[in-house]
Amino acid sequence: MSERPFEAIYQEYFSFWGTIPDTDRDFICQNSQLITYPKGKNIHDGSECSGVILVRAGSLRLYMMSEEGRDITLYRLHKGDLCMLSASCVLDAITFDVFVDAEEDSQCCVIGGPAFAAVSQRNPQIKIFALETAVGRFSDVMWVMQQILFISMDKRLAIFLSDEAARTGSDTIALTHEQIARYMGSAREVVSRMLKYFAGEGIVEVSRGGVTILDKKRLRALAL
Secondary structure, three states: OOHHHHHHHHHHHOOOHHHOOHHHHHHHHHOEEEEEEOOOOEEEOOOOOOOEEEEEEOOEEEEEEOOOOOEEEEEEEOOOOEEOOOOOOOOOOOOOOOEEEEOOOEEEEEEOHHHHHHHHHHOHHHHHHHHHHHHHHHHHHHHHHHHHHHOOHHHHHHHHHHHHHHHHOOOEEOOOHHHHHHHHOOOHHHHHHHHHHHHHOOOEEEEOOEEEEOOHHHHHHHHO
């Protein structure tokens, strides 16, 4: 891919782009790749600096994993979202391992971590941008922790279904019980039991195609 498409993309998503020298913009573009990851592909396993990832299409899942192999979803990234936690060489404060998987076939712009780190050393506004991006995501992580620790399962599920419907613009959530449980940091059996209760109350309909919201008003009431 030529440099020009990267230039147009980064100009749209990087607030610092117009403030750094042409040589540094060229350097970032020269160290960028457009990569398509198939569904289920592990993109970052926490062991090295995979670089800065900008999602162009599809979705990625960031998660942490225990020694026993149990994982908890921190957040998901969709078109236009930026992943900084995969670039530990850019942000020295990242001292924990995160994993990144492609949740569906995904196309991403990937900037080499060492190249981005070198340019950020010369341009403080880039480091500020990277820190602000990471801090914004930590807010998402704290929200996940708050839900797991302090919010009842029925309310958590109602919030999740409402948010997914708003994000996709559809009343049908095309996810399996296993996927929903993974995103919520819960067990599939717990999610299935709660969905069965919601279905019995006429709030949702459960099928092989996913979960269809039948009563938005009651679902929103549960989420409050």
